[in-house]
Amino acid sequence: MPSAGTQRSARDAAPVFAALGDTTRLELLHRLGDGQARSITQLSDGLGLTRQGVTKHLRVLQEAGIIRARKVGRERRFKYRPESIDEVRTYLDRVSKQWDDALARLKAFVEE
Numbered sequence: 001m002p003s004a005g006t007q008r009s010a011r012d013a014a015p016v017f018a019a020l021g022d023t024t025r026l027e028l029l030h031r032l033g034d035g036q037a038r039s040i041t042q043l044s045d046g047l048g049l050t051r052q053g054v055t056k057h058l059r060v061l062q063e064a065g066i067i068r069a070r071k072v073g074r075e076r077r078f079k080y081r082p083e084s085i086d087e088v089r090t091y092l093d094r095v096s097k098q099w100d101d102a103l104a105r106l107k108a109f110v111e112e
Helices: 010-020 023-032 040-044 051-063 082-111
Strands: 067-072 075-080
Touching (some): 010 023, 010 051, 010 082, 023 040, 023 051, 023 067, 023 075, 051 067
Antiparallel strands (some): 067 075
């Protein structure tokens, strides 16, 4: 993950996009969206997946930097890191501006 103040590159952002490209992981993020840390048991409830299946999805989210895990007693608690999505949003805004600028140059060229 890039440190504070650095710009995220496509290489940095790709794992986040990949992690978000799964409906189960999106559901897990929805469940963590209120900022509360939750256990695998709490996150698994009603998903129709085994704890092992949920653990695999949580690992992908954690490796992408979208969530963090903390050991509390004998269990791990998972919490959403909103700054990870903010970093990707900044990256997308930068790419969008580059495209807008390129299209404006093309329009100006065509209209000349």
